[in-house]
Amino acid sequence: MTATLRIAEGHSPAPKSEVGHSVQVKDLDLQFGAVKVLNDLNLDIGEGEFLVLLGPSGCGKSTLLNCIAGLLEPTDGQIWIKGQNVTWKEPNERGIGMVFQSYALYPQMTVEGNLSFGLKNARMPKDEIRRRVARAAEILQIEPLLQRKPGALSGGQRQRVAIGRALVRDVDVFLFDEPLSNLDAKLRADLRVEIKRLHQQLRNTMIYVTHDQVEAMTLADRIAIMKGGVIMQLGTPDEIYNRPQSLYVADFIGSPSMNFITGHLEGGTFKAGGMSGGVVLPMEGYRFATPQVGDRPAVIGIRPEHVITGELVASAPVTHEVTVELVEPMGSDTLVWAQVAGERFRIRMDGQARVAPGDRLPIGIDPSRASLFDKKTEDRL
Amino acid sequence: MAEFSTNPATLGASRMDDGPRGPRPRRVLSSTNIMLYGTLIIVALYYLLPLYVMIVTSLKDMTEIRMGNVFSPPVEVTFQPWVKAWAEACTGVNCDGLSRGFWNSVRILIPSVLLSITIALISGYTLSKWKFKGSEIFFAILIVGAFIPYQVMLYPIVILLRDSGIGISNAINTVWLPVCETFGGECRRVRVQLFGSLSGLVIVHSIFGMPILTLLFRNYFASIPEELFKAARVDGAGFWGILFRIMLPMSLPILVVAIILQVTGIWNDFLFGVVYTRAEAYPMTVQLNNIVNSVQGIKEYNVNMAATLLTGLVPLTIYFVSGKLFVRGIAAGAVKG
Structure with a gap:
């Protein structure tokens, strides 16, 4: 990753090398009347990077993309593309192509x-237009459809054409605004792979807005998780998944979502619950974000897929026994609901596991793979 | 499909046992249907009767009309009343029938429709896709205009047209006369007359068409997805490019609606026609009134009927022709992109 990030909130990773900026967002503010949609937002996107803006609806991710595209005027701040300040430039002068959700x-x-259409508007010679259209049609395999109207195309074909419209313009930066949200599940998976392939082939910078975490995890070089107009965490999918910087990010990423147990951190050991069903987790092997972490109320997050079951429980650092309350078989795996320290606890087991409600189930927990958060600030410890 | 609709006679018996199956049978001659269609037919006849009487009467001569059988068809069909209504009927000193009014109306109609739709199209497009600071207030003011009764504005507009005509004349003359004189030509003062002329009436129609048409276009354009507009901007199309190349080709249905609205509205207008034009420039409606309501001589019912039908022919044609286009337009617009 060749980019840096400064976040208003403060948890900024160490700045990396300054080579090859593609898109830079500097101190961006956007207000609609009294409502602040984007708040002092900074973002550096490297050359050829695939950045995904991920967040729930209304978090400002599409707004940010529209600002980068020049379709919305920011209240304050700058947009730089390829080392040029394009804040006052028209969308077509920015060297961007955009793909929309509704095609x-x-x-x-x-x-x-x-x-x-875009090439004609740019008064490009006819030969060149024909050459570029042919190339885009070849890459996207839509040659047989060239003479059809959009009404005669399926959703997937329409979205390919929409991608082609960005492709022919031969731009540096591709912007995707939830391009797969209108497609059905299978087509979405197919086209997702195709977008990834396209990125590997073209090596353009791509900024991709979605609320689908699977798309984010599979496509992104880096993911920016947004909430309320600010970036909560920016990092590789691996960082986001394994070392979420806040309770919010931890809860947002992962399906089924992370288990949280509220308790207390005392001398490097996490304790929760009373006499019955309480847990004590010695946090040895856990990489604390800061070296000195004092005693305080804390929340531990454990992913359902990180809970150890079966024969491996014996070798787990911490073991525990739960009563199965509910079983959700999903084919490839089975989700078991239970309670730990008085809180709902999900365990992801193999699809072949034979469990029934009422069973006693031994589980193992590895604190080094867990995430620990301060209860008050909700930041990672 | 055909294979499944097996003969009910053979299968009926075995399927009778397990009760209702397939579509519920409906009786055509139910009491509800008789009531419903009976009422509809009676109401239709009631509304068609005057039209029938008009056509029948316009084809009779005066002796036959005086016999008083209003509903009876003509014994001897004559087209003389139609000819007279079109080419010979007198209004005031002119005795060239409705034809003069017809051509006046055409000369008012075409520029008014074009001008009012063009203005409304552009303002509706601007107000929905290129919102500026205060555009909502601007739109609200425009809409309020639709609620002010015309009568209130009649006289102010008379003054406005008269004075702006004089103003424009003066402005042109201050430039034109000196230029003309330096070249030593025979120079006459240019006189622009808005009040009492067809061009004045065209302006009035365009202004009064604006609120409703702008609302129509604004709402239609607002229903066109915002993303289409954004995509066109990314593709480098500007204000006019998007209007003419993206929005206009998608606007056939609403254009047809606007044309129907304006053609019938302007053609049927009487008030503005009588107030803002002079006798020789009267539109067809005003002339029709003058023919039908003339008090001198005998009342020629057949000519009056023919004249009325002639005047009503244009909106009637528009409805018949564009009705089809209208449906086709909606169907074309239904294909989502």
Whole structure:
């Protein structure tokens, strides 16, 4: 990763090398009347990077993308693309291509017309237009569709054409605004792989907005998790998944979501619950974010897939026994609901596991794979 | 499909046992249907009767009309009343029938429709897709205009047209006359007359068409997805490019609606026609009134009926022709992109 991030909140990773900026967002503010949608936002995206903006609806991720595209005017701040300040430039002068959720194809034009519209507006010679349309159609395998109107295409084909419209413009930066949200599950998975392949082939910078964490985890070089107009955490999918910086990020990423147990950190040991069903987790092997962590109320987060079951329990650092309350078989794996220290606790087991409600189930927990948060600030400890 | 709709006679018996199956049978001659269609037919006849009487009467001569059988078809069909209504009927000193009014109306109608729709199209597009500071207030003010009764504005507009005509004339003359004189030509003062002329009436129609048409176009454009507009901007299309190349080709249904609205509205207008034009420029409606309501001589019912039908022919044609187009337009617009 060749980029740096400064976040207003303060937990900034160490700045990395300054080579090859593609898109830079500097101190961006955006207000609609009294509502602050984006708040002093900074973001550096490296050359050829695939960055995913992830967050729930209304977190400002699409707004940020629209600002980068030049479709929305920021209240304050700057947008730089390829080392140029494009804050006051029109969308077509920024060297960007954009793909929308609703495809936004021009309904009265053929696929070829849709692809060439932007090039015609740029007064490009006809030969060049034809060459570029042919190339894009080849990459996306939509050659047989060129003379059709969008109305005669399926959802997946429409979205390919929409990607093609960005492709023909031969731009440095691709912007995707939830491009797969209107497609059904299977098509979404297919097109997701295709977008990834496209990125590997073209090596363009891509900024991708989604609320789907699977898309984010599979596609991204880095993920920016947004909430209320600020970036909560920016990091590789691995960092986001394994070392979430806050309770919010930990809860947001992962399906089924992380188990949380509220308790107390005392002398390097996490304790929760009373006499019955309480847990004591010695936090040896856990990488604390800061070297000196004093005693305090804390929340521990354990991913359901990190709970050890079966024969391996014996070798786990901490063992515990729970009563199975509910079983959700999902084919490839089975989700077991139980209680630990008086709180709901999900355990992901192999799909072949034979468990029934009422069973006593021995489980193992590895504190080094858990996440520990301060109860008050909700930041990672 | 055909294979499954097996003969009910053979299968019926075995399937009778397990009760209702498939679509519920409906009786065509139920009491509800008789009531419903009976009422509809009676109401339709009631509304068609005047039209029938008009057509029948317009094809009779005066002796036959005086016999008083209003509903009876003409014994001897004559087209003389139609000819007279079109080309010979007198209004005031002019005895060239409705034809003069017809051409006046056409000369008012075409520029008014074009101008009012063009203005409303552009303002509706701006107000929905290129919102500026205060555009909502601007729109609200425009809509309020639709609620002010015309009568209130009649006289102020008379003054406005008269004075702006004089103003424009003066402005042109202050430039034109000196230029003309330096080249030593025969120079006459240019006189622009808005009040009492067809161009004045065109302006009035365009202004009064604006609120409702702008509302129509604004709402239609607002229903076109915002992302389409954004995509066009990323593709480098500007204000006019998006309007003409993206929005306009998608606007056929609403254009047809606007044309129907304006053609019938302007053609049927009487008030503005009588107030803002002079006798020789009267539109067809005003002339029709002058023919039908003339008090001198005998009342020629057949000519009056023919004249009325002639005047109503244009909106009637528009409804018939564009009705089809309208449906097709909606169908074309239904294909989502």
